[in-house]
Amino acid sequence: MSGAPRLPPAARSIVAGDRRALARAITAVENGDPAARPVVRALYPRTGHVPVIGLTGPLGVGKSSLLSALIGRLRAAGRSVGAIAVDPSSPFSGGSVLGDRIRLERRADDDGVYFRSMASRGEAGGISAATREVARLLEAAGFSLIFVETVGSGQVDVAIREVATTSVVVLVPHLGDEVQTLKAGLFEIADVFDVNKSDLPGAERAARDLSELASLGRSADGWSPRIVRTSTTAPMGLDELWAAIEAHERFLDDSGARATGERRRLAHEIAERVRERVGRDVVGRLQRDRELRDLLDRVAARGIDPASAADRLYRDRYRAR
Amino acid sequence: MVRRTKTGPIRVLIAKPGLDGHDRGAKVVARALRDAGMEVIYAGLRQTPEEVVRAAVEEDVDLIGLSILSGAHMALFPRILTLLRQEKAQRIPVFAGGIIPDDDARRLKKAGVRAIFGPGTSLEEIVATAQRLARGPA
Ligand SMILES: Nc1nc2c(ncn2[C@@H]2O[C@H](COP(=O)(O)OP(=O)(O)OP(=O)(O)O)[C@@H](O)[C@H]2O)c(=O)[nH]1
Numbered sequence: 343m344s345g346a347p348r349l350p351p352a353a354r355s356i357v358a359g360d361r362r363a364l365a366r367a368i369t370a371v372e373n374g375d376p377a378a379r380p381v382v383r384a385l386y387p388r389t390g391h392v393p394v395i396g397l398t399g400p401l402g403v404g405k406s407s408l409l410s411a412l413i414g415r416l417r418a419a420g421r422s423v424g425a426i427a428v429d430p431s432s433p434f435s436g437g438s439v440l441g442d443r444i445r446l447e448r449r450a451d452d453d454g455v456y457f458r459s460m461a462s463r464g465e466a467g468g469i470s471a472a473t474r475e476v477a478r479l480l481e482a483a484g485f486s487l488i489f490v491e492t493v494g495s496g497q498v499d500v501a502i503r504e505v506a507t508t509s510v511v512v513l514v515p516h517l518g519d520e521v522q523t524l525k526a527g528l529f530e531i532a533d534v535f536d537v538n539k540s541d542l543p544g545a546e547r548a549a550r551d552l553s554e555l556a557s558l559g560r561s562a563d564g565w566s567p568r569i570v571r572t573s574t575t576a577p578m579g580l581d582e583l584w585a586a587i588e589a590h591e592r593f594l595d596d597s598g599a600r601a602t603g604e605r606r607r608l609a610h611e612i613a614e615r616v617r618e619r620v621g622r623d624v625v626g627r628l629q630r631d632r633e634l635r636d637l638l639d640r641v642a643a644r645g646i647d648p649a650s651a652a653d654r655l656y657r658d659r660y661r662a663r
Numbered sequence: 664m665v666r667r668t669k670t671g672p673i674r675v676l677i678a679k680p681g682l683d684g685h686d687r688g689a690k691v692v693a694r695a696l697r698d699a700g701m702e703v704i705y706a707g708l709r710q711t712p713e714e715v716v717r718a719a720v721e722e723d724v725d726l727i728g729l730s731i732l733s734g735a736h737m738a739l740f741p742r743i744l745t746l747l748r749q750e751k752a753q754r755i756p757v758f759a760g761g762i763i764p765d766d767d768a769r770r771l772k773k774a775g776v777r778a779i780f781g782p783g784t785s786l787e788e789i790v791a792t793a794q795r796l797a798r799g800p801a
Pocket residue numbers: 400401402403404405406407408442445493538539540541542572573574575576
């Protein structure tokens with residue numbers, strides 16, 4: 343590491359494989375703890391090179407079971423794997439039951455796997471800037487591939503695109519009919535469709551329907567979604583699933599789409615952070631600031647509409663002069 | 664290690680080590696803790712002590728709650744406490760629920776289990792104790 347700037351001790355521990363240091367840093371990132379900032383900043387230049395594989399799909403389709411099965415295969419091939427499983431927080435209590443770890447089968451002493459459960463903490467989907475930072479921490483800790491599981495708020499978490507290099511949308515056979523009515527977004531985010539629970543009847547038909555729909559869908563970037571069938575219980579199709587994921591990763595390299603995708607994700611991440619800060623700032627000022635309280639009063643009295651008030655506020659406070 | 668300068672929700676690991684069957688009680692407790700605003704990592708049935716401790720470290724929990732019915736507690740709990748020390752994670756308080764005879768409960772508490780709840784304990788008491796243990800001095 344000669345020539346590289348010296349890392350802060352906490353960052354050094356993470357790079358050296360200290361799991362407790364990694365665990366603590368992840369917590370700090372999740373909490374938006376300022377103590378995490380120097381660590382995240384110091385490790386950032388070392389990141390951006392490993393595949394991030396997203397698994398999304400409706401509740402209970404088998405995402406965690408697939409994750410466990412894929413981790414097993416990758417470990418057998420000698421690859422180290424980090425995994426993040428996101429579950430929704432309760433809008434009422436803010437608490438959460440994070441149950442994805444139940445499916446994880448791995449040797450407890452295997453340092454080649456790190457599995458972390460995350461609550462969405464108010465994000466509608468679940469994927470947030472914090473998820474991306476946690477993925478980067480896992481990469482900096484040396485994991486050669488990162489999985490992110492998320493169920494999101496609807497049937498799939500479209501925000502998976504903002505973190506994953508390859509997105510797998512997991513469905514099951516009896517969703518075959520519903521697939522027709524699934525939002526267009528589904529086809530925009532899926533690099534791979536997996537019909538899991540293909541040990542159940544109807545899998546073939548679901549896969550056929552999907553490939554018809556997919557053929558109508560996107561190929562703007564030159565990739566047409568692959569469709570595979572798996573069963574984690576049979577088990578079957580797991581090699582094909584992995585091959586489809588790898589094919590997409592190869593496509594990213596061969597086509598140059600990896601770099602453009604990364605730029606798009608980073609732009610989104612920066613924008614999201616600015617949006618979040620400005621949003622908080624505005625809410626605070628509308629209560630504290632004399633002038634802005636007056637503005638809010640006028641909106642409340644129907645003297646000026648919210649959009650015009652927002653224009654004025656943006657122009658006066660945030661546009662660089 | 665990053666120093667904690669800001670705290671988020673309490674993170675608690677709920678697991679059911681040992682070989683016996685159902686996890687209804689553990690799930691009820693998990694939900695009560697969630698409703699009290701905690702993030703509950705639910706690891707499920709048949710966890711080995713090694714798996715429990717691995718999960719506690721990776722998930723950076725503030726607290727571990729173990730449910731047990733099998734009578735194997737006198738072997739499992741001390742093993743978990745030993746492994747936590749080996750991982751330098753002994754600061755994480757451990758509480759237990761299940762059918763544990765008084766004599767055993769006394770010995771487990773001496774060994775470092777911080778609270779033990781019998782079958783009749785109210786959820787309010789469990790939640791209050793969990794909050795106190797998780798936020799107590801490290
Ligand atoms: N028949 C069948 N059942 C499966 C298969 N894969 C998973 N399951 C079962 O489906 C249920 C849900 O599995 P999970 O892996 O937890 O599903 P998930 O999508 O991660 O669930 P959430 O995270 O709660 O959305 C479990 O009871 C699994 O045993 C499969 O290939 N075939």
